[in-house]
Amino acid sequence: MKKGPTTDLNSNGEKEDHISKSQQLLNKYNVKIGDNVKLLSNKGEYTGIIMPRYESFNDNYIVIKLNSGYNVGILTENIINITSEKLSDTSDNTSLNLISKTDDPHNNFLLTKEIAHNSDKPVFPSSLPKILLLSTGGTIASKVDYRTGGVTSILNASELYSIFPEISKYASIYPEFIFNEYSENIHTAHWSLISERISYAVLHEQFDGIIVSHGTDTIHYTSSAMSFALQNMPIPVVLVGSQRSSDRPSSDAFTNLLGAIKFITKTNYAGIFVCMHHTSSDEIIACYVGTRVRKNHTSKRNAFQSLDYVPFALIYDSDIVCNTNLERINTRNNIAKNLVSKTSFDDRVFLLKFYPGFDPSFLEYFSNFKYKVIILEGTGLGHINKNCFPYLEKLIDSGIIIFMTSQCIYGRVQMTVYDTGRDLLDLGVIPLSDMSSETALVKAMWALSNSSNMKELVEIMKINLSNEISNTSPLIS
Amino acid sequence: MKKGPTTDLNSNGEKEDHISKSQQLLNKYNVKIGDNVKLLSNKGEYTGIIMPRYESFNDNYIVIKLNSGYNVGILTENIINITSEKLSDTSDNTSLNLISKTDDPHNNFLLTKEIAHNSDKPVFPSSLPKILLLSTGGTIASKVDYRTGGVTSILNASELYSIFPEISKYASIYPEFIFNEYSENIHTAHWSLISERISYAVLHEQFDGIIVSHGTDTIHYTSSAMSFALQNMPIPVVLVGSQRSSDRPSSDAFTNLLGAIKFITKTNYAGIFVCMHHTSSDEIIACYVGTRVRKNHTSKRNAFQSLDYVPFALIYDSDIVCNTNLERINTRNNIAKNLVSKTSFDDRVFLLKFYPGFDPSFLEYFSNFKYKVIILEGTGLGHINKNCFPYLEKLIDSGIIIFMTSQCIYGRVQMTVYDTGRDLLDLGVIPLSDMSSETALVKAMWALSNSSNMKELVEIMKINLSNEISNTSPLIS
Numbered sequence: 045m046k047k048g049p050t051t052d053l054n055s056n057g058e059k060e061d062h063i064s065k066s067q068q069l070l071n072k073y074n075v076k077i078g079d080n081v082k083l084l085s086n087k088g089e090y091t092g093i094i095m096p097r098y099e100s101f102n103d104n105y106i107v108i109k110l111n112s113g114y115n116v117g118i119l120t121e122n123i124i125n126i127t128s129e130k131l132s133d134t135s136d137n138t139s140l141n142l143i144s145k146t147d148d149p150h151n152n153f154l155l156t157k158e159i160a161h162n163s164d165k166p167v168f169p170s171s172l173p174k175i176l177l178l179s180t181g182g183t184i185a186s187k188v189d190y191r192t193g194g195v196t197s198i199l200n201a202s203e204l205y206s207i208f209p210e211i212s213k214y215a216s217i218y219p220e221f222i223f224n225e226y227s228e229n230i231h232t233a234h235w236s237l238i239s240e241r242i243s244y245a246v247l248h249e250q251f252d253g254i255i256v257s258h259g260t261d262t263i264h265y266t267s268s269a270m271s272f273a274l275q276n277m278p279i280p281v282v283l284v285g286s287q288r289s290s291d292r293p294s295s296d297a298f299t300n301l302l303g304a305i306k307f308i309t310k311t312n313y314a315g316i317f318v319c320m321h322h323t324s325s326d327e328i329i330a331c332y333v334g335t336r337v338r339k340n341h342t343s344k345r346n347a348f349q350s351l352d353y354v355p356f357a358l359i360y361d362s363d364i365v366c367n368t369n370l371e372r373i374n375t376r377n378n379i380a381k382n383l384v385s386k387t388s389f390d391d392r393v394f395l396l397k398f399y400p401g402f403d404p405s406f407l408e409y410f411s412n413f414k415y416k417v418i419i420l421e422g423t424g425l426g427h428i429n430k431n432c433f434p435y436l437e438k439l440i441d442s443g444i445i446i447f448m449t450s451q452c453i454y455g456r457v458q459m460t461v462y463d464t465g466r467d468l469l470d471l472g473v474i475p476l477s478d479m480s481s482e483t484a485l486v487k488a489m490w491a492l493s494n495s496s497n498m499k500e501l502v503e504i505m506k507i508n509l510s511n512e513i514s515n516t517s518p519l520i521s
Numbered sequence: 522m523k524k525g526p527t528t529d530l531n532s533n534g535e536k537e538d539h540i541s542k543s544q545q546l547l548n549k550y551n552v553k554i555g556d557n558v559k560l561l562s563n564k565g566e567y568t569g570i571i572m573p574r575y576e577s578f579n580d581n582y583i584v585i586k587l588n589s590g591y592n593v594g595i596l597t598e599n600i601i602n603i604t605s606e607k608l609s610d611t612s613d614n615t616s617l618n619l620i621s622k623t624d625d626p627h628n629n630f631l632l633t634k635e636i637a638h639n640s641d642k643p644v645f646p647s648s649l650p651k652i653l654l655l656s657t658g659g660t661i662a663s664k665v666d667y668r669t670g671g672v673t674s675i676l677n678a679s680e681l682y683s684i685f686p687e688i689s690k691y692a693s694i695y696p697e698f699i700f701n702e703y704s705e706n707i708h709t710a711h712w713s714l715i716s717e718r719i720s721y722a723v724l725h726e727q728f729d730g731i732i733v734s735h736g737t738d739t740i741h742y743t744s745s746a747m748s749f750a751l752q753n754m755p756i757p758v759v760l761v762g763s764q765r766s767s768d769r770p771s772s773d774a775f776t777n778l779l780g781a782i783k784f785i786t787k788t789n790y791a792g793i794f795v796c797m798h799h800t801s802s803d804e805i806i807a808c809y810v811g812t813r814v815r816k817n818h819t820s821k822r823n824a825f826q827s828l829d830y831v832p833f834a835l836i837y838d839s840d841i842v843c844n845t846n847l848e849r850i851n852t853r854n855n856i857a858k859n860l861v862s863k864t865s866f867d868d869r870v871f872l873l874k875f876y877p878g879f880d881p882s883f884l885e886y887f888s889n890f891k892y893k894v895i896i897l898e899g900t901g902l903g904h905i906n907k908n909c910f911p912y913l914e915k916l917i918d919s920g921i922i923i924f925m926t927s928q929c930i931y932g933r934v935q936m937t938v939y940d941t942g943r944d945l946l947d948l949g950v951i952p953l954s955d956m957s958s959e960t961a962l963v964k965a966m967w968a969l970s971n972s973s974n975m976k977e978l979v980e981i982m983k984i985n986l987s988n989e990i991s992n993t994s995p996l997i998s
Contacts, residue, residue, distance in 0.1 A: 226904065226939060226940070226941050227877075227900070227901075228875075228877075228899070228900045228901070228904035228905055228906055228907075228941055229906050229907050229908075229941075230877050231877060231878060231906070232877070232878045235877075259901075261900035261901035261904055262877045262900055265876065265877045266877070339901065339929050340929055340930055340931055341929050341930075341931040341932040342901055342902050342903075342927050342929045342931070342932030342933055342934065342935065343902065343932045343933065343935065344932060347929065347932070389878070391878040391880060393878070394883075395874060395876045395879075396874075397872060397873075397874040397898065398705075399739075399742065399872045399959065399962055400704075400705075400707050400708060400709070400712075400739045400742045400743070400963075401708060401709045401866070401868040401870070401962070401963075401966055402872075403868060403891075406871075406890075409886055414880075421874070422705070423704070423705050423738035423739055423816070424704075424705070424736075424737060424738035424816065424819055425819050425820065426819075427705035427738055428705055429705055429706050429708070430705075430706050431706075431708075450819050452816050452817055452818050452819045452824065453817055453818075453930070454817055454818040454819070455818040455819030455820050455821065455824070456819055456820065457819065458819065458820065462703060463703070464703050464705055464706075482876065485878070486877075486878075489878055
């Protein structure tokens with residue numbers, strides 16, 4: 045077992061916690077995270093709220109969220125004094141519109157004071173659109189603590205809302221906590237849970253739109269899942285994530301959330317979308333089609349890219365530009381009964397990335413296991429090594445359905461161009477056009493659960509349900 | 522068995538060939554592909570060489586390569602007459618510099634006449650740099666036939682050269698055929714074969730540079746393999762591919778090849794590179810670092826992108842702009858003996874892409890099979906579902922080495938940011954910084970074959986050998 049970088053083991057092999065310099069300083073002045081303070085340093089005086097520490101490898105500073113909204117980091121060695129301040133009565137808390145439907149046991153952090161005195165009697169100005177904000181965890185709902193320097197997912201929707209009061213200008217937000225998971229832990233059951241909650245909201249509640257806060261790692265898999273589970277959505281459902289936790293100065297949590305709110309309140313489109321930074325600055329937020337988006341960078345704020353299409357909408361400070369060429373984006377309507385809600389998934393689908401040096405005999409694994417469908421992530425136009433062909437043939441003969449996508453990410457699988465592709469077609473491998481491998485995986489998991497036989501599954505996979513397949517004419521680029 | 526689109530089965534289940542309209546027309550006028558002809562149509566008269574048909578779904582035309590170098594397609598219904606023409610003696614064949622070292626059994630096609638009368642007595646103007654052109658197959662060495670409309674890899678290096686006589690202005694080219702494979706069929710043994718041939722050339726022959734023509738599907742895996750197998754290269758080795766076969770009007774075969782020749786003859790850098798279109802027009806060709814490039818589009822001419830770096834060089838019509846900030850690109854030298862040539866690979870490495878819905882129990886597969894190393898392609902900064910942890914722990918305890926890369930493609934794995942990453946580090950999963958999953962796979966296959974134990978393998982994986990890992994300070998983007 046290798047040791048992690050932020051935890052030491054003592055002689056008994058138990059984890060030992062350290063108290064950081066910055067935490068020692070907070071202890072010394074008897075203040076804690078979330079307190080409104082006046083901080084005197086040899087560089088100046090700051091009034092604001094003590095924030096959880098943002099990500100760094102040293103802990104020599106305290107971060108204060110100023111009333112202006114900006115965060116400032118002050119080196120601990122420069123700090124002369126910190127005193128608690130009473131919260132000002134001039135804050136615009138009276139305009140906050142909150143219902144916290146669930147109690148979060150982790151709600152032991154920051155900035156809940158402002159919520160407290162309002163949450164008993166929420167006021168909903170009838171003039172504002174109503175948005176359900178479902179929190180599922182991830183960075184947008186996480187913060188960094190002073191002990192480990194790591195990010196943990198603790199912040200719930202209520203907290204998020206209290207940090208970003210500006211959103212109350214646009215909409216009445218109804219935050220609700222569904223579950224709290226990093227998105228790498230999200231499984232098919234979570235997709236069902238989110239989809240069922242949304243389905244209920246559409247059929248029985250009167251929201252103008254729904255926002256789902258979600259970890260970015262797999263937000264595009266979830267948006268694909270919801271695009272198949274919830275068809276003919278009468279309202280917009282926008283997943284938002286954030287690449288930097290909401291207490292970091294460079295956080296994109298607020299701008300992405302605000303982008304989603306603007307999209308819901310200022311356009312007339314319905315369906316499943318993902319809202320993330322389009323540029324590394326805060327100037328443009330993109331709203332992507334749920335089946336046409338991918339996380340292409342580990343850390344940048346504009347980590348997401350639209351697959352083959354331009355993003356559905358670009359959200360500027362005061363303008364929203366929509367790409368209205370897409371076939372299957374509906375305008376908003378009140379016909380909730382048209383919603384097709386099929387929220388179950390079957391995980392007997394394997395996503396297999398091919399690579400040079402791949403041992404074809406690995407494919408024998410699938411003849412003994414539960415899998416019903418294999419999504420191949422081939423090379424180029426949809427190829428894999430010819431040595432795999434006999435193994436594929438055997439699997440297909442045994443009833444396993446094999447689809448072909450490309451690891452290129454962009455572009456269309458075209459298996460009639462080269463011998464390899466034609467041979468694979470002959471074997472019965474089924475090309476999935478310009479569907480991404482990730483979307484193909486999710487669609488197959490959905491189709492497997494929602495078709496009565498494999499023939500029907502294949503038919504479902506080949507037709508365009510939610511913009512996952514574009515015009516099937518040969519691609520000329 | 523599903524039927525392919527270009528082949529019909531007759532009543533006995535045997536394949537039945539069709540003769541296309543265009544082929545019938547060639548038969549009628551007693552001319553064949555590769556013939557120099559005068560073609561009279563009701564639109565005009567054309568003199569040139571009959572080309573293999575370019576990719577299309579109808580076959581209603583004949584393609585002529587004009588003396589200008591452009592191809593023109595003439596509708597069969599417009600054709601009035603075709604007559605054979607004697608090859609003009611004014612062609613600049615005398616400047617061709619060719620040695621064909623191998624006999625290609627498939628050399629039954631096009632344009633070999635020009636080679637024939639020169640190959641007996643090649644002339645090598647001593648003033649021109651000498652380039653070894655190794656042909657391994659792929660689209661750059663392929664063409665479309667009139668029967669099936671599909672692309673097959675037949676064209677060998679000699680043919681390529683004869684189609685693009687302009688390259689003789691820059692260099693004396695020594696074409697040599699190594700093997701003829703679509704690149705999806707390339708395996709570790711092919712990497713060894715190419716590397717050994719190059720190693721021999723560096724040590725025993727006097728070339729100014731080497732070009733390897735290679736299918737695009739896996740050219741980036743091969744360039745990574747060569748970057749580890751051949752370190753301290755004293756000369757430039759440039760892999761070139763083409764997204765459109767060399768007989769298509771839109772082919773990038775020539776421009777990519779010319780880009781590689783210019784890079785070799787006009788700059789002073791050594792190492793392993795890949796030369797492909799930087800833009801969809803012919804204006805800029807990019808020369809990528811061998812370990813830092815990926816095929817990101819199935820069909821576009823500018824399908825390749827540099828990973829995290831800007832491309833090493835941009836090759837304009839008359840200028841070459843190099844990015845000289847990279848640590849490990851050497852300038853050219855004559856110290857062939859410094860070449861570190863370790864050309865063996867061990868394929869007991871599995872590249873496993875994680876996805877939501879992934880069944881952790883799949884990991885048990887590896888406890889019974891040959892694999893020594895697993896390259897995980899996790900989400901985001903390097904994460905996988907926490908339910909996999911017990912299985913990973915078991916594999917690591919059994920001696921399997923597990924590395925983490927990201928399916929994001931761009932950016933760096935950073936496993937100290939979130940709980941999930943820290944837990945994985947605790948388990949002993951080893952992060953590979955900003956190495957792409959594909960490069961990590963190839964490096965592990967190389968390291969497994971070239972280290973005496975697993976500890977040494979881990980050390981090799983963690984250090985930067987060929988720009989596969991950049992500066993390891995925390996990524997701030």
